[in-house]
Amino acid sequence: MPQLHRHLLQLRQATLLRLIALTATFFVVCTAISFLYLHDTGDAVLDAGVNPSAPTGEFVNSTCFTDLDVLRAYTNASAVEYGRLEVAVVSTSNFSNFSESLDLSIPAFHPIRLDTETTREGVPEGKCSTSLTIPGPVVSPPVNASHxxxxxxxxxxxxxxxxxxxxxxxxxxxxxxxxxxxxxxxxxxxxxxxxxxxxxxxxxxxxxxxxxxxxxxxxxxxxxxxxxxxxxxxxxxxxxxxxxxxxxxxxxxxxxxxxxxxxxxxxxxxxxxxxxxxxxxxxxxxxxxxxxxxxxxxxxxxxxxxxxxxxxxxxxxxxxxxxxxxxxxDRHLYQLDLRGDVSGFYESGRPLPLSLHHWKSWHHANVAALGKVAAVCGAECLLRRWRLADGWYLVNGYSIIQYSRQVRDPAAMEQTWDESKYEGSDPFAYSLGPLRGRDPDKQSFRLKEAIADGPDRVRQIYLHERGETDAPRVLEVVWKRAS
The missing domain is CATH 3.90.550.10 (Spore Coat Polysaccharide Biosynthesis Protein SpsA; Chain A)
Incomplete structure (x- = not known):
């Protein structure tokens, strides 16, 4: 009987040792798997351009981000609503002209806080894909104007x-x-x-x-x-x-x-x-x-x-x-002796002027920013007025607008500027007609800045101030040459 007892005791000890060994092995394997998983995930995060130690949403190398310092330069609001469109332009050797419309709609907006120390806000990759691809001209080098x-x-x-x-x-x-x-x-x-x-x-x-x-x-x-x-x-x-x-x-x-x-x-x-x-x-x-x-x-x-x-x-x-x-x-040269809101001139959809004037005195238009997108889509796309699928208009390099009422004559220029001191009738019609009345309820995103990310990519920042109670809306339009 004592021998049987000793045998059972030895059997229990052996079983316990096996269980301890199995448990230790399982722990080591799990630790190794976890290490490999975290290592791979960390590499993937770094490869995607995300800094794991950075604040949530902040990107380091990725092009899919919002530059918060740019937004802070043009609004004092603590937060904005942000949306994004991306247009790819395919250089076409036999290009003739742009279409009158684009198969685009104003995107959904999401809130972004500006009252933080963060400089970049990551944008979900799903919102960074190309919204539309269009044909465009082959962008030429600067013309010879030495004469x-x-x-x-x-x-x-x-x-x-x-x-x-x-x-x-x-x-x-x-x-x-x-x-x-x-x-x-x-x-x-x-x-x-x-x-x-x-x-x-x-x-x-x-x-x-x-x-x-x-x-x-x-x-x-x-x-x-x-x-x-x-x-x-x-x-x-x-x-x-x-x-x-x-x-x-x-x-x-x-x-x-x-x-x-x-x-x-x-x-x-x-x-x-x-x-x-x-x-x-x-x-x-x-x-x-x-x-x-x-x-x-x-x-x-x-x-x-x-x-x-x-x-x-x-x-x-x-x-x-x-x-x-x-x-x-020459009817394509413009003195622009117009004061106040001159948006109706820029948004008219008429042929690109040969010259503009008074852009930093009688009215304000960021012409240096306006011109940057020409590096991607050529001068032909400057001030090009495209009708979007949802009824908005993109006036490239100036504004994104929605009229409050139907425009019966698209060729008529909206007379948004101040009245003339001239006492006769139609003091602007001889030079700018046909004209139509101002739309006081027009919604407008106005271009504030354009940033060139190399020779083939330009980011336009359009801002819509919506009053004291509603957060401003920012629509970023990214233009890039299709690879």
Whole structure:
């Protein structure tokens, strides 16, 4: 009996040891599996561009994120509602034109807080896929505009502030910009360095002893001093003159004979200004002079210098007094003598203007941001008005809008700007008609910024302020070249 008892005891001990060994083995295996799983998951997270130690939703390398600092720059709200669209453009060699509509709808919005220290908010991958793919032109390198001289009379501060906008149309083209300023000071060096960095061919000339209008007229002689064998046109501009497409401008000028006296420009859109200043080329739209007319103005410079007055008026008066050349009004140049809300002009869906003016004074349009998307879809897509599937309109580079009522005549421009002082009827119809009344209940996302992520991708930030009680809405439209 004692032997049987000892045998049973030994059997229990052996069984217990086996159980302990099995338990230890199971624990080791589970630990190893967990380690491998976490290691693989961590690698996958890092490969996706997510920093595991970063706040929730913050991305490090991924392109699928919202830049919160950009949003904070344009709204003081503690939170916004955010939506995103992505359009891929396929470069097409036989491209003719964009369609009138896009098979897109305004996306769903989700809240994003801005009152945090986070700089980037991750966007779910499902919302980062391409929304639509469309054909587009093959984007060409900058056109050769070395036969154009541009002259501007301004201050060094305003010149420096205008360089980004100038770069859109002049960078890399060989166009020569001659800037006459009162004094350069320390800012002159920074302006010249910045211009070189942007690819601008800029010459700064200081004339501290002359008034700005005198400096404007002095450009007549300066043009001749800086012309070369290739020069065909001298163009007087303001520091807030903007050319959406240098290629279109060069093509348009090629339709005129530069070997003959030419005086080309635009009238004011407002009959009141026409009443005050007369039938001249208004300077902000660009005053285009062929070399023969510049040479004639230089011959009678001293006589015309006595006229005194607005610089563009002195040019016109001198031409009319000493030549038989008359103004050619090019209807695609715009002085934009419009004050207040000029959205109706930009949202009209009409052909892309050759020039714009007053964009940083009489009204505000971020033209430098407007032009960036041309790197992806060409100048043909700038200010292109597409009707979306849900009735909204995308005005590329300016706004995304929904009218409160049906637009019976899409060709009519919405008259959103301030009234004229002119007492006659229809003071804007002769230049901008047909016109229609303002839609006071129109909903609008306005372009605030555009960011180029390399040469093939541009992110546009549109903002809709909805009043004091509702959070602003941000719609980010990403344009990219299809691979």
């Amino acid at each position: 154009l001289l541009f002259g501007v009379a301004t201050s060094i501060e305003r010149l420096h502030d205008s360089l980004d906008a100038f770069a859109h149309w002049a960078a890399g083209t060989g166009a020569h910009i001659l800037a006459v300023v009162d004094e350069g000071g320390s800012l002159r060096i920074r302006t010249e360095e910045r211009a070189t960095l942007l690819g601008l061919r800029l010459t700064i000339i200081e004339k501290w002893d002359e008034e700005v209008l005198d400096r404007y007229f002095s450009l007549v002689r300066i043009f001749l001093e800086h012309r070369d064998a290739s020069t065909q046109w001298a163009v007087l501009i303001d520091d807030d003159t903007f050319f959406p497409s240098m290629c279109n401008l060069v093509d348009r000028l090629a339709s005129y004979d530069s070997t003959r006296p030419q005086y080309i420009g635009a009238l004011s859109e407002d009959m009141w200004h026409m009443y005050l200043a007369g039938h001249i080329a208004y300077g902000g739209a660009g005053v285009f002079l062929s070399l023969p007319i510049v040479e004639r103005l230089a011959e009678v410079f001293d006589d015309c210098y006595l006229f005194k007055g607005a610089g563009d008026g002195m040019i016109g008066q001198c031409i009319y007094a000493h030549t038989d050349t008359k103004l050619t009004w």
